[in-house]
Amino acid sequence: MPHTRPHSLRSMRRRARGLALVACVACSMAVALPARAGALAFDSFGQFSFHEAGSQAQGCQPADAAGDFCIPSSGTPTAFLDAPAWTFAAGPAGAVLTVIDVFLGADRFEVFDFGVSIGITSALVAGAAPDCGDDPLVCLATPGMSQGSFALGAGGHSITIVALQSDGSGSAYLQVTGQSGAVAEPASAALLLAGLAAAASLRRRSAGRAGGVA
Numbered sequence: 001m002p003h004t005r006p007h008s009l010r011s012m013r014r015r016a017r018g019l020a021l022v023a024c025v026a027c028s029m030a031v032a033l034p035a036r037a038g039a040l041a042f043d044s045f046g047q048f049s050f051h052e053a054g055s056q057a058q059g060c061q062p063a064d065a066a067g068d069f070c071i072p073s074s075g076t077p078t079a080f081l082d083a084p085a086w087t088f089a090a091g092p093a094g095a096v097l098t099v100i101d102v103f104l105g106a107d108r109f110e111v112f113d114f115g116v117s118i119g120i121t122s123a124l125v126a127g128a129a130p131d132c133g134d135d136p137l138v139c140l141a142t143p144g145m146s147q148g149s150f151a152l153g154a155g156g157h158s159i160t161i162v163a164l165q166s167d168g169s170g171s172a173y174l175q176v177t178g179q180s181g182a183v184a185e186p187a188s189a190a191l192l193l194a195g196l197a198a199a200a201s202l203r204r205r206s207a208g209r210a211g212g213v214a
Contacts, residue, residue, distance in 0.1 A: 038064075038082035040159070042095075042116070042180050045136045045173045046081040047072065050107070050163040057161040059083050060171065070171045075135035078173065085158040088176050092154050095178030099161065100147040102139045102172055106132040108146040108165040109172065114158045121148035124165060136173040154181060 038059065040046060049068035050057040051179070060080035061071035072078055099121050101107045106129050109121045125144045132139035139145045146165075160175070 005205055012195050025138055026174070038084065038086045040081075040086050040174075041079070042176050042178065045073070045076060045078040045175045046086070047078055047171050047173050048081045048084075048161065049169070049171045049205040050109075050161070050166060051169045053163050053166045055163055055166075057084065057163060057172075060095050066169070069168065071134055073135050074133075074181075076137045078136065081174075084160045086160075086174070087156065087158050089175075089181050090152055091152050091179035091181035093179055094151060094153045095157075095180075097150045097157075097159065098147070098175045098177070099150075100139050100173050100175075101145050101170075102132060102134055102136060103170060103184050104167065105132065105142070105145045106165070106167040107163060107170055107178065110150075110162045110164045111148065111150060112160045112162070113152065115160070118152070120164060121146040136175070139173075140213050155190050 045169070047060050047070050048057045049060050049064075049070055058064050058067035059082045063080040063082040065082060067081075070080060072080070097111065097118075099109055099111055101109070101121070105123065108124055111118050124146055128144045130142055130144040131146050132142035135168045140147060163175070
């Protein structure tokens with residue numbers, strides 16, 4: 001009498017292969033996708049910290065453990081930024097990124113999007129060092145404070161900032177205005193589609209083998 005493999009055993013093996021496939025796709029997605037950085041909220045001032053000229057800006061503690069302790073605004077509502085890069089997605093009309101120095105006006109910044117320079121905040125006034133306090137809106141209206149507004153197109157953006165000139169350390173603000181929009185993740189979508197296709201192929205092969213068993 002010919003030996004017949006039990007259907008329950010075949011079913012268990014098919015399930016195991018399916019679980020292994022899902023795990024493989026999940027691992028691939030974890031490796032292929034970059035880690036998410038700090039997502040910026042639209043129409044809100046976020047505070048960052050910096051050190052000597054040439055250093056990259058960080059967030060503020062406790063939001064960013066690598067950043068400095070910052071003094072929050074005593075007027076306009078603000079928030080501490082977490083670790084850079086600071087990311088956001090602009091809608092079809094794009095967005096505007098504003099960067100403004102606060103406290104003593106002795107600092108100037110270069111702004112980068114995905115590592116490419118998009119501009120430098122306004123030049124410092126020789127012999128002048130205005131002190132606008134801790135409120136970003138007040139500082140925006142104070143002559144001599146280094147500031148800049150940068151128009152950005154639709155889609156995803158990843159912002160980093162370098163202190164171009166600095167009196168040693170301090171903090172400043174950035175703000176994104178405009179309309180937010182969703183950012184597609186091509187790598188994630190491609191991996192998901194590949195996983196679904198592989199799972200469908202596995203089901204078809206399993207069904208074919210099951211149909212061939214008398």
